[in-house]
Amino acid sequence: MIKWGDSRRDHDPILAIWPSYRPLHERWFMVELVETEDGGVRWRDRRIPSEEGWVRMDVHPDREAAVSAAEALNPSLAAALAARQMDATEKTSLTLKVRKALQSRQRLADEEALMLSEAIRRHADTPRIPIDQIKLHTEAEPYREALAQELQTYPYLWMALLDGRGRQVVLYRNADDVWSKPYPAGEKSAEKAMRARIANGFKFHHDQHWGQVKAKIRAELLPRANQLLQLASVQRLLAEALARGEHVLVSNGIVFWYEPDGQLGWTVKATTSDKGEDGSTLWREGTILSTNHGRLVVLPYVKESGEQVRGHTKNGPGDGRAKPRHPDHFVEIPFRELKGDLMIGLFGELPYE
Known part of the structure; x- marks a missing residue:
């Protein structure tokens, strides 16, 4: 056994932590984000000292306990980074990398929970074999x-x-x-x-490429999201959002988009990704400038240089050029992100009701 503090890694500054489920052990193992020698960041298994002073893995019995632990510690880790004495540009870049890494973990967790909820819903009437x-x-x-x-x-x-x-x-x-x-x-x-x-x-095989499978599932979920517009509870949610002046709601790759021009009302679009093409971090306080009627929404993001890039709309590959808006009808819209668990609820039983 190794005593805590004997390994050099025990003294590395930790940037963030996040729970990761290990099905083989039926436990939630915490992973921690650390800086690499080239200025990047990487996740690794988190080790902590035991009561006796030995090294042990940071393990939690359930998701709630693990998430609570991460939410309790991450703000102090962010504060420690903010107080670190280092070049201002490098600190900004590192801060954005940490934010991006956490966003990516959260997005994946929300997305897969949504997909699992929809998979179960689709088979609610599938006969169970005695x-x-x-x-x-x-x-x-x-x-x-x-x-x-x-x-x-x-x-x-x-x-x-x-x-x-x-x-x-x-x-x-x-x-x-x-x-x-x-x-x-x-x-x-x-x-x-x-x-x-x-x-x-x-109806995908478990041996298929996981990234490709999820991309196909996202495409399948978009028509399902369109069906949500017909539900009274969703109409109520969107009406209340509109009354607050909110025209764009985003959740798990799906966008509820209000289009007053042409009396379209609420429609559904898709997001392209949770990052910019260069791996940049989403800018949650940004706005979207729509100069066309594209079906995809590129959310605002921040480049690692610190440059803030405004969001926009466009068509996807094979869609052809997006129909342009008249300059008088260009719209710059702030957006609000729905909590992932709300979107999961919208696909099943609606907690909103």
Whole structure:
């Protein structure tokens, strides 16, 4: 065992922390953001001293405890960076990198939670197979009850991570709906099984490239967002936003956009990304200048040089040129970001009601 303080990394200044779920261990492991020698930043597993003075991992039993710990510590870490004696330009750049890293983690968490919620919703009426009718390899028989419980929530799975006999295993379903013998789970297979809860729900295979799968899911979710405009509760939310003078609401890559010109009213657009093309950080207090009727919204962002770039609208690849607005109809609009959990609620049961 290693005593706390014996390793050089124990003395590195920490820039931020964030919880990361490790399905193999069924725990939330904290990761910490540190500066690299070339002026960049990177995430690594967080180590802290134990009560006896040894080194241990920073682990939490549930998401709520982990998020609370991160939210409690990150402001003081940001204050420590702000008070650090260093070149002003380098400090600005480092501060933006920290903000970008946290935004990226939060965006991914919100986005995947939204996708999981929608996957479950889509299969609400999918028949659940009675426990005694689940087809299993004989070696998987001890996991019948655990698998049945998993399929109650995720009846569409082709890969399942199960806990039994004190170890995690994965099972696979074949084309004949027979579940395989159990295989000992590793870090990668456990992570893939968690992704299967989303991918399989949208009829994608869990072995497909995760980034490409999520891009296709985002495209599928946009028509679903358009359906939300028909719900009375969403209409109420948007009406109240409009009464406050808010014309653009953003959440998880989806934009509710109010278009008074031409009596269009509220429409749905998509965001291009959570960062600028050069990896810059979103500027949350920025505005969007719309000079055309493009279907994509590029949100304001800050370059690592500190330059603030105003948001704009455009079309995507293959869309053709966006229809221009008349100069008299150019609009510069502030935007407000909805909390991710609100957007998740809008796709399922509406907490707004």
